[in-house]
Amino acid sequence: MAALANDTKTQILELGIQLIQQHGYQAFSYADIARALHIKNAAVHYHFPAKEDLYLAIVQYYIDVYQHMARQMNETQLSPKQQLDRFIQRYADLVDANKICIIGAASADYNNMPEAVKKKVTELVDYVLGLVEKTLAAGKRNGSFAFTETAKNQTMLLMTNLAAGVQLARITGKKDFENIRKSILKTIQA
Amino acid sequence: MAALANDTKTQILELGIQLIQQHGYQAFSYADIARALHIKNAAVHYHFPAKEDLYLAIVQYYIDVYQHMARQMNETQLSPKQQLDRFIQRYADLVDANKICIIGAASADYNNMPEAVKKKVTELVDYVLGLVEKTLAAGKRNGSFAFTETAKNQTMLLMTNLAAGVQLARITGKKDFENIRKSILKTIQA
DNA sequence: GTCTATAGGGGGATAGAC
DNA sequence: GTCTATCCCCCTATAGAC
Numbered sequence: 001m002a003a004l005a006n007d008t009k010t011q012i013l014e015l016g017i018q019l020i021q022q023h024g025y026q027a028f029s030y031a032d033i034a035r036a037l038h039i040k041n042a043a044v045h046y047h048f049p050a051k052e053d054l055y056l057a058i059v060q061y062y063i064d065v066y067q068h069m070a071r072q073m074n075e076t077q078l079s080p081k082q083q084l085d086r087f088i089q090r091y092a093d094l095v096d097a098n099k100i101c102i103i104g105a106a107s108a109d110y111n112n113m114p115e116a117v118k119k120k121v122t123e124l125v126d127y128v129l130g131l132v133e134k135t136l137a138a139g140k141r142n143g144s145f146a147f148t149e150t151a152k153n154q155t156m157l158l159m160t161n162l163a164a165g166v167q168l169a170r171i172t173g174k175k176d177f178e179n180i181r182k183s184i185l186k187t188i189q190a
Numbered sequence: 191m192a193a194l195a196n197d198t199k200t201q202i203l204e205l206g207i208q209l210i211q212q213h214g215y216q217a218f219s220y221a222d223i224a225r226a227l228h229i230k231n232a233a234v235h236y237h238f239p240a241k242e243d244l245y246l247a248i249v250q251y252y253i254d255v256y257q258h259m260a261r262q263m264n265e266t267q268l269s270p271k272q273q274l275d276r277f278i279q280r281y282a283d284l285v286d287a288n289k290i291c292i293i294g295a296a297s298a299d300y301n302n303m304p305e306a307v308k309k310k311v312t313e314l315v316d317y318v319l320g321l322v323e324k325t326l327a328a329g330k331r332n333g334s335f336a337f338t339e340t341a342k343n344q345t346m347l348l349m350t351n352l353a354a355g356v357q358l359a360r361i362t363g364k365k366d367f368e369n370i371r372k373s374i375l376k377t378i379q380a
Numbered sequence: 381g382t383c384t385a386t387a388g389g390g391g392g393a394t395a396g397a398c
Numbered sequence: 399g400t401c402t403a404t405c406c407c408c409c410t411a412t413a414g415a416c
Contacts, residue, residue: 008381024214026216042382042411043381043382100298104294104298107360109214111360122362125358149376156370164353165350171311171315172316172319179346180347180350183339183347184347186338219392220391221392231393232393232394232400232401232403237399239394241391241393383414384413384414386411388411390407390410394403394405395404395405396403397400398400
């Protein structure tokens with residue numbers, strides 16, 4: 001799980017995530033990873049024999065991250081509003097790091113993926129959408145959110161605002177993401 | 191402009207667009223284009239010496255397309271509602287063709303672009319956002335649209351719904367885009 | 381688990397004939 | 399404007415020593 005171990009395998013994984021979100025899967029090579037970690041090409045292949053193995057591990061890593069987040073949110077008894085704020089903050093952080101979200105990056109590359117990775121990506125997307133949907137539904141029940149769409153549709157509206165908002169901000173500037181962020185909150189404000 | 195000439199250069203351009211939207215800029219090669227058009231690698235380089243020249247031409251092509259569309263909409267006196275419907279239909283067509291929009295594709299690859307292409311992409315985005323903003327503002331004035339955000343913010347909400355909606359649909363299926371489409375229309379319905 | 385070394389392929393790009 | 403031929407580089411991936 002997220003940044004617990006400091007072994008080479010984990011470092012490769014986390015660097016791979018970063019490179020995918022900043023440059024895309026096709027645009028980075030094992031040599032880039034080797035250089036950054038001061039190891040050799042062959043060492044990277046030892047941990048992830050093929051690049052697809054790395055991609056698969058990255059998507060799985062994200063599923064783990066979100067499962068961990070879901071557990072943590074339950075344990076700490078965050079309100080739906082707090083949960084959503086925390087979720088949205090993750091996207092603001094992407095903008096600051098000049099990254100796009102993993103789902104957007106995966107979508108751009110989706111047609112080049114082997115079936116196993118496609119399947120794992122779908123698993124990730126379903127999981128994340130499910131999480132947000134539950135949060136929105138809970139917020140509507142307790143009166144902190146208001147919307148007329150189904151929770152599922154409202155989730156897709158919100159998620160697409162966030163995902164493409166991050167992409168837009170990369171081109172037109174951070175300010176646009178902040179405006180989108182504020183507008184999103186208004187669309188579900190009770 | 192769009193699909194008027196049938197010369198090789200135009201064919202390369204249009205095939206390049208298709209490949210970028212389906213597979214991404216990094217994932218296709220001049221060999222792919224040469225094979226499809228039954229010409230040789232070198233002939234592609236004759237028309238577009240470097241791959242960046244092709245990318246630049248593709249983004250310019252899209253600017254031309256939207257300028258042409260804007261002119262046509264003015265001449266044919268389409269209502270704001272009709273203009274928006276036509277615009278949204280373009281995104282539905284992308285989903286059917288298993289493509290993502292050029293802006294989303296460009297964003298994913300943005301950090302790998304030379305400055306000249308980045309600048310041209312920004313030009314495209316500004317132009318398209320401006321177009322939609324005018325349409326939304328006109329629709330609000332004539333009472334066919336209703337929204338409380340500024341026209342610019344509402345434009346960003348709508349555009350991000352469309353752009354990431356297309357990306358999401360690639361992963362989770364066409365039905366999700368159709369649901370997003372319906373929900374979008376409700377958000378601006380007068 | 382990491383190294384050196386290298387195989388094998390594909391990519392972008394150019395020279396020069398036609 | 400298209401061709402053949404080719405260069406050079408970088409990529410993914412593997413074999414085998416340490």
